Amino acid sequence: MTQVTVTVNGNQHIKDVSDNMLLVDFIREKLALTGTHVGCDTSQCGACVIHVNGKSLKSCTMLAVQADGCDITTIEGLAVGDKLHPMQQAFHDNHGLQCGFCTPGMIMSAIELIEGRPDISEQEIRQGLEGNLCRCTGYQNIVKSVQAAATHSQQN
Amino acid sequence: MYSLTYIKPDSIDKAASLLAESDEHKVVSGGMTLLPTLKQRLARVEKLIGLEDCGLNNIALNSGILTIGAMASHYDVSHSADINAKNPALVELASHIGDRQVRNRGTIGGSLANNDPSACYPAAVMALKGTILTTKREIEAEEFFVDLFETCLEEDEIIKSVSLLIPEAAAYEKFPNPASRYAMVGVFVAKFPSEIRVAVTGAGENGVYRCSEIEHALSNSFSADSLSDITLSAEGLMSDIHAEADYRAHLIVEMARRAVNKASSR
The missing domain is CATH 1.10.150.120 ([2Fe-2S]-binding domain)
Incomplete structure (x- = not known):
């Protein structure tokens, strides 16, 4: 287990994660942000794309530990109140x-x-x-x- | 994915020491091939050594040699004003690797170390007289690429950077697989004052190679027309569900023609 600190949609989270946990599983299971989807097991479909430090990435092809210190935006972080992005x-x-x-x-x-x-x-x-x-x-x-x-x- | 320990050393020397400790330790750069492989449980590592804090993403131009750090992403290369000014072919190549998300994270060092027979970078490094600087030595491109997914890197050796010569003119053309974007055939043509170098990826049974027939024809006259009479043998080329060897032989000449046209038009 490794402790990671990430900022997701403006909120800082400090969590213990297994080193082999994928970032997408961390987002869905540890942070309960299930808007980011898993559509394949092979890094091809792009349903899990998020922004990490301003760049789009497939969160199924990055480990949660690799996101330590990163600023992340998911689909849930786009709308401002009731106003859609x-x-x-x-x-x-x-x-x-x-x-x-x-x-x-x-x-x-x-x-x-x-x-x-x-x-x-x-x-x-x-x-x-x-x-x-x-x-x-x-x-x-x-x-x-x-x-x-x-x-x-x-x-x- | 099997369980593993992730380590992020802050220097390449520490990374090399960790790697040398055990066969079960592996390094990861962008992870665009390694992570999918680990996810499928096609590989198992005890310690995964991330190179992101080792400071290997510098791009520098010194006395006619372009040096790209191993951790420079395809995005970094495709957005480098220095590279675009001196060798736009490399920018075009990096702009069309995989998809946008792969380019944001995948690195030149990872691509070279993996030596996928359909990867784009090996063709550029071979055509541009590349030298690969590792934690142990400098390796010429022709020695570096050995066979499919095989390089001459030792188990505990890590790529630090790659140096490329600046050509007078160059271009890369690939016929991408429509699903994977890997090159079914990719041809990098580079014109230097004293020689023409043409490297082919995606086609050879042993991975990237230089095509002497096309180099010879272009040495006489650097024009697409000089390739019009060339018919390459299909011997030694790959056949798979995407293309037969003779189709690949045809594509090599066609991609070379397009590359020469593009290089000449700049």
Whole structure:
């Protein structure tokens, strides 16, 4: 067991963890933040994407001990009160989901993808989301949502 | 994942000492291959030695040689203004490894040590006359890459950095597997004042190699047209569910043509 200190969505947590515990399991089981999903066992699907020190990462491919001292944002940390994050709002407005399982990872990846890129093209969005899989194959509206959020970021 | 102890030494020398203690100790850099392998219980380690605090992520340019620290991520390489100014081909290569999340965490040292036969970096290091600096010695690229997933690194030897020559012109083109983004064939073409070097990844049965036929043709004339009559033998190339050897032989020439066109257009 190793003691780790992490800041998740602005709250500091100090916990003892097994060295072989994956960061995603730590977030879901130790912090009870179950918005971050586990969709595969092979680091391919991207349902577990979170931001660690401002960069998108697959939390199933990092150990909790490796996150010691890190600043983490999960899907739960995006909305401010009742006001959704612009990317969440864009997914809502454009029906950017079917079953919703991949959505947290899609949103976390997409936020980083469009950062400073209000004019990002549809092709760049499709390419940029290559680390996230949607088993419903609902990519059309996901791409539409991300494009809407990018355009919205330019207007604000 | 089997149980393990994670250790984060604050220097590369301490990391090397820990690694030398036991065969059951392994180092991890970005962990983009090792962690999935451990998750599947395809590997078991007693102590996992993280290199993140060893200060190996520096990128430096000195007298025509680019030196990249082993812990520099693909993101670091793809966003380096120094590298982009001197060798944009390397920036393009790093920008298309795996997916965004892999690039944010995966490292050049990890990629070289793993020597996946479909990885992109081995082609760049081979074509750019790379020298790999380890905790024990300096190793030329052609000696370093031995076979599939095999390098000449000793059990207790760790990569510290890799040094690459700056070419007059260079480009990397890959035909990615649409699912994994690994190169089904990747070709790095580098033009130096005295020679042309062409390295191929994703295709050889023994991993990355230099293609002398293409190098010879380009030495006569550095143009895509000079490759139009070349038909490579499929002997020694991989066949798998993604592509037969003869298809890979065709792709090598085609990727080389595209790379030459791109290198010439800069």
